């Protein structure tokens with residue numbers, strides 16, 4: 001069953017719930033069911049419009065999002081947050097990659113790490 005079929009079926013359930021609600025307006029259960037059906041239909045419509053057709057598709061999209069968010073955090077850590085170079089004897093080394101670096105440079109020539117606090 002694809003999302004369009006599921007959305008259509010939820011619409012059918014909503015119409016049934018509305019009929020029961022009309023027949024028994026005192027029973028708040030039907031109004032709660034209608035609210036839940038409206039909410040779930042709205043969510044599923046957004047997913048369908050985004051071309052996410054199955055639960056596996058959604059899991060893939062969320063995993064891709066998490067990986068990209070992790071990559072972005074790593075890029076920000078490396079290239080926008082300065083780290084103090086380390087002095088080893090007469091030379092300075094990059095705190096990220098350990099290569100020798102030129103004093104007072106803003107970034108490591110080898111790995112691109114942002115440097116500061118000289």
Ligand SMILES: [Zn+2]
Nearest residue numbers: 094097108111
């Ligand atoms: Zn480096």
